[in-house]
Amino acid sequence: MRIERVEDASDARLTDYRDLTDIALRRLLEPAGGLYIAESAKVIARAVAAGHRIRSLLVQEKWLEQVEPYAGDAPVYLVSAELAETLTGYAVHRGALAALHRPVLADPAEVLFHARTVVVLEDLVDHTNVGAVFRAAAGLSADAVLVGARCADPLYRRSVRVSMGTVFQVPWTRLPEWPQAIPLLHSAGFHIAALALSENAVALDAFVSDAPERVAFVLGAEGDGLSRAAMASADSVVTIPMGGGVDSLNVAAAASVALWARAHPPGRQS
Numbered sequence: 001m002r003i004e005r006v007e008d009a010s011d012a013r014l015t016d017y018r019d020l021t022d023i024a025l026r027r028l029l030e031p032a033g034g035l036y037i038a039e040s041a042k043v044i045a046r047a048v049a050a051g052h053r054i055r056s057l058l059v060q061e062k063w064l065e066q067v068e069p070y071a072g073d074a075p076v077y078l079v080s081a082e083l084a085e086t087l088t089g090y091a092v093h094r095g096a097l098a099a100l101h102r103p104v105l106a107d108p109a110e111v112l113f114h115a116r117t118v119v120v121l122e123d124l125v126d127h128t129n130v131g132a133v134f135r136a137a138a139g140l141s142a143d144a145v146l147v148g149a150r151c152a153d154p155l156y157r158r159s160v161r162v163s164m165g166t167v168f169q170v171p172w173t174r175l176p177e178w179p180q181a182i183p184l185l186h187s188a189g190f191h192i193a194a195l196a197l198s199e200n201a202v203a204l205d206a207f208v209s210d211a212p213e214r215v216a217f218v219l220g221a222e223g224d225g226l227s228r229a230a231m232a233s234a235d236s237v238v239t240i241p242m243g244g245g246v247d248s249l250n251v252a253a254a255a256s257v258a259l260w261a262r263a264h265p266p267g268r269q270s
Helices: 012-017 023-033 041-049 061-071 081-088 108-112 127-139 157-162 178-187 204-209 228-233 251-263
Strands: 002-005 035-039 054-060 075-079 096-101 117-121 144-147 172-174 191-195 215-219 236-239
Touching: 012 035, 012 054, 012 075, 012 081, 012 096, 023 035, 035 041, 035 157, 041 054, 041 061, 041 096, 041 157, 054 061, 054 081, 061 075, 061 096, 075 081, 108 144, 108 172, 108 178, 117 127, 117 251, 127 144, 127 157, 127 251, 178 191, 178 228, 191 228, 191 251, 204 236, 204 251, 215 251
Parallel strands: 002 075, 054 075, 117 144, 117 215, 144 172, 191 215, 191 236
Antiparallel strands: 035 096, 054 096
């Protein structure tokens, strides 16, 4: 490993890791710089296994052995816990961070070609929810996740961490603006199922019992839900029947329920 001990938080070599808690700054800096940040040896391992290239690592000494298999010829900046916290803006409890080269996003048509069940996220702003949706998509056998033009970055550190690295496992890409996204989904043979509340909505169990071969579950932003354009373009509006005076679930929970129901339609033996 190319180990370089660093003792000054202002050292220019550490620029990629500065102010990681400043979401507005990182949202601009990371895509423009062609990088993203992965946290913990487990997540770094999954990124490398997916073919992503490390450009540097920021590591505390007790975690050095865990990241050694993944470092390759990238520089490894060895720092104290105190310096890491000063630099990043938070206590780095997992001890290891990696700056990785951001991969080129696939064409949506390529991602959709072999898929049968996909999740489409329209304008989610919470990185935690985005990461949780990816974890659900991986665990419940979705073929891909497609994110809208203004959706939070799946490669933002918090999204990656909450996803437990499954953002590297599930194929994903960005869609163009919704009017251009509709023909992409339809030309690939997808039935657009908007998960939302509506007077003409069909219950989820009824929908999955006779679902089309290819389904795109579309979920909207926290609070506001799906846009009017997304609702108007849906082939079906699907709702999850609720009780206890609750009208809806968190977006990641709703995605989980929909994917589980899709994989286990009524009448089919598990």
